[in-house]
Amino acid sequence: xxxxxxxxxxxxxxxxxxxxxxxxxxxxxxxxxxxxxxxxxxxxxxxxxxxxxxxxxxxxxxxxxxxxxxxxxxxxxxxxxxxxxxxxxxxxxxxxxxxxxxxxxxxxxxxxxxxxxxxxxxxxxxxxxxxxxxxxxxxxxxxxxxxxxxxxxxxxxxxxxxxxxxxxxxxxxxxxxxxxxxxxxxxxxxxx
Amino acid sequence: xxxxxxxxxxxxxxxxxxxxxxxxxxxxxxxxxxxxxxxxxxxxxxxxxxxxxxxxxxxxxxxxxxxxxxxxxxxxxxxxxxxxxxxxxxxxxxxxxxxxxxxxxxxxxxxxxxxxxxxxxxxxxxxxxxxxxxxxxxxxxxxxxxxxxxxxxxxxxxxxxxxxxxxxxxxxxxxxxxxxxxxxxxxxxxxxxxxxxxxxxxxxxxxxxxxxxxxxxxxxxxxxxxxxxxxxxxxxxxxxxxxxxxxxxxxxxxxxxxxxxxxxxxxxxxxxxxxxxxxxxxxxxxxxxxxxxxxxxxxxxxxxxxxxxxxxxxxxxxxxxxxxxxxxxxxxxxxxxxxxxxxxxxxxxxxxxxxxxxxxxxxxxxxxxxxxxxxxxxxxxxxxxxxxxxxxxxxxxxxxxxxxxxxxxxxxxxxxxxxxxxxxxxxxxxxxxxxxxxxxxxxxxxxxxxxxxxxxxxxxxx
Ligand code: SF4
Numbered sequence: 001x002x003x004x005x006x007x008x009x010x011x012x013x014x015x016x017x018x019x020x021x022x023x024x025x026x027x028x029x030x031x032x033x034x035x036x037x038x039x040x041x042x043x044x045x046x047x048x049x050x051x052x053x054x055x056x057x058x059x060x061x062x063x064x065x066x067x068x069x070x071x072x073x074x075x076x077x078x079x080x081x082x083x084x085x086x087x088x089x090x091x092x093x094x095x096x097x098x099x100x101x102x103x104x105x106x107x108x109x110x111x112x113x114x115x116x117x118x119x120x121x122x123x124x125x126x127x128x129x130x131x132x133x134x135x136x137x138x139x140x141x142x143x144x145x146x147x148x149x150x151x152x153x154x155x156x157x158x159x160x161x162x163x164x165x166x167x168x169x170x171x172x173x174x175x176x177x178x179x180x181x182x183x184x185x186x187x188x189x190x191x192x
Numbered sequence: 193x194x195x196x197x198x199x200x201x202x203x204x205x206x207x208x209x210x211x212x213x214x215x216x217x218x219x220x221x222x223x224x225x226x227x228x229x230x231x232x233x234x235x236x237x238x239x240x241x242x243x244x245x246x247x248x249x250x251x252x253x254x255x256x257x258x259x260x261x262x263x264x265x266x267x268x269x270x271x272x273x274x275x276x277x278x279x280x281x282x283x284x285x286x287x288x289x290x291x292x293x294x295x296x297x298x299x300x301x302x303x304x305x306x307x308x309x310x311x312x313x314x315x316x317x318x319x320x321x322x323x324x325x326x327x328x329x330x331x332x333x334x335x336x337x338x339x340x341x342x343x344x345x346x347x348x349x350x351x352x353x354x355x356x357x358x359x360x361x362x363x364x365x366x367x368x369x370x371x372x373x374x375x376x377x378x379x380x381x382x383x384x385x386x387x388x389x390x391x392x393x394x395x396x397x398x399x400x401x402x403x404x405x406x407x408x409x410x411x412x413x414x415x416x417x418x419x420x421x422x423x424x425x426x427x428x429x430x431x432x433x434x435x436x437x438x439x440x441x442x443x444x445x446x447x448x449x450x451x452x453x454x455x456x457x458x459x460x461x462x463x464x465x466x467x468x469x470x471x472x473x474x475x476x477x478x479x480x481x482x483x484x485x486x487x488x489x490x491x492x493x494x495x496x497x498x499x500x501x502x503x504x505x506x507x508x509x510x511x512x513x514x515x516x517x518x519x520x521x522x523x524x525x526x527x528x529x530x531x532x533x534x535x536x537x538x539x540x541x542x543x544x545x546x547x548x549x550x551x552x553x554x555x556x557x558x559x560x561x562x563x564x565x566x567x568x569x570x571x572x573x574x575x576x577x578x579x580x581x582x583x584x585x586x587x588x589x590x591x592x593x594x595x596x597x598x599x600x601x602x603x604x605x606x607x608x609x610x611x612x613x614x615x616x617x618x619x620x621x622x623x624x625x626x627x628x629x630x631x632x633x634x635x636x637x638x639x640x641x642x643x644x645x646x647x648x649x650x651x652x653x654x
Contacts, residue, residue, distance in 0.1 A: 007437065011489050021442060024249050112462065129427075163467040181418035
């Protein structure tokens with residue numbers, strides 16, 4: 001008997017009688033989503049900008065980050081601003097990226113998380129290996145809670161996807177919060 | 193207490209806590225730091241009027257998982273294989289370690305990077321790999337710190353919560369070349385970032401834990417704040433994810449409940465920085481999942497204790513536990529410390545861990561904060577009875593069983609109570625919560641909200 005069969009047999013023998021899955025509706029409020037999103041995101045160290053145009057985003061980024069360093073993006077609108085040809089690269093070749101500009105499919109007001117799926121990443125490592133990360137999200141794609149987020153995601157297929165909330169951080173040394181653990185040192189969110 | 197455990201040649205929880213308690217200022221600091229985390233958890237929980245409904249539902253989903261695990265495991269396996277992932281099954285720690293080593297050997301790898309996985313602690317994977325010529329670098333900052341100190345983690349979420357920044361500074365001075373006497377967390381974190389970045393860029397195999405695995409889709413979710421699981425895995429040629437078989441959840445949409453509860457319960461954050469959904473290997477990458485039993489099917493068969501398998505490893509029961517806070521994680525001499533560790537450990541070895549269910553005041557604060565509503569303190573009480581019946585507890589202690597709740601742990605840990613001016617709430621989290629019936633009330637009773645949940649619910653359900 002393989003371990004697989006042994007484990008499955010033991011599970012079958014020992015599991016209790018079937019209990020049904022709970023079916024619940026979690027109450028939700030759709031009020032002030034942008035305000036809520038901004039509050040929560042700022043609370044965990046992200047910077048949030050409500051913007052009208054791509055050129056506005058570019059000028060904000062130019063003001064805050066070192067433009068002489070390497071920038072990458074998967075967004076056609078930023079082709080004049082950052083490298084777009086990253087799909088074929090070995091992920092290690094992205095080691096010196098200063099700024100990455102990506103797009104999220106949705107944002108979640110209750111925790112400021114942004115859903116980025118592989119299709120929009122170019123490379124999975126991009127939002128982690130860059131020193132600074134900028135993510136665009138459409139205003140009407142800010143949803144109240146994780147329940148609406150997963151409803152939106154539904155059954156779509158992806159190889160990899162992530163919720164990203166704020167810059168990477170750690171509080172492992174005496175609980176003092178330090179931004180920029182292994183991933184980006186800052187997160188700028190542009191609500192468009 | 194626990195004279196039995198000592199015959200095995202090891203120190204039991206009481207002895208180990210006595211050692212921890214020799215340094216009173218440190219104990220007070222440890223206690224206060226964890227209580228601070230607990231208060232952050234309270235604020236996060238109380239900010240959601242639907243909190244109790246989330247707990248109730250998450251608990252219900254986990255009940256369903258345990259009752260249908262046989263099907264879910266097979267469904268998960270089938271989907272994962274269809275996604276291009278290689279699935280392995282390990283009956284115990286030994287087999288788990290052998291599987292990991294065989295993958296490394298196949299690729300002729302002698303260096304691996306690993307993100308947080310309590311399962312690999314449980315299986316003592318690092319030691320095993322070291323003995324077999326493989327170097328492992330833990331990439332979670334807290335885990336890296338305890339690894340440099342050659343200690344196990346003392347907490348499942350905050351691995352080096354027992355360490356002062358000056359001690360960490362000394363370790364980094366020796367191992368990472370920081371200035372002598374440097375203890376600024378910002379500076380130390382930056383040094384670790386540089387050192388580990390180099391590790392990420394040069395390792396070909398990355399091992400991660402798994403927080404949730406979805407039967408419906410075959411994907412698994414890993415939660416970190418640092419981004420270390422992702423940095424390791426997206427750069428490596430081979431990603432190995434190790435999980436206990438109880439990590440399965442039925443459907444993707446159920447993640448919403450668990451992700452809403454996990455970080456809020458753990459640290460008071462609204463969500464961890466990264467909740468990464470791994471479904472397929474990236475082109476050219478090899479992805480493995482190791483499904484591990486190691487006693488879980490036995491626990492599943494113990495009616496009184498099977499609910500412990502609902503645990504999502506948030507650590508809230510440790511942060512709130514007056515005994516854990518004042519005895520430290522290492523006193524539990526088990527990979528998982530605190531109240532939940534004290535239920536899980538005797539399942540693996542009753543004799544060795546007979547002392548742990550007694551390392552509790554049975555105050556019930558653990559059960560009150562548990563996001564999946566595990567009846568932790570009831571199970572601790574039941575373990576005591578089992579252990580007495582099986583002859584793992586000295587007769588003297590067995591006689592005292594009835595009055596056990598306060599007599600055992602309290603004097604040992606609370607001798608300094610008044611002196612240090614600690615708040616009543618922190619010492620007796622249950623006393624303030626519920627004066628009348630401290631042990632069996634299921635909520636931790638925050639200040640009552642302005643409107644009741646029912647009123648709020650009927651107003652907002654549209
Ligand atoms: S038992 Fe509950 S509170 Fe303790 S770690 Fe597990 S889920 Fe968290």
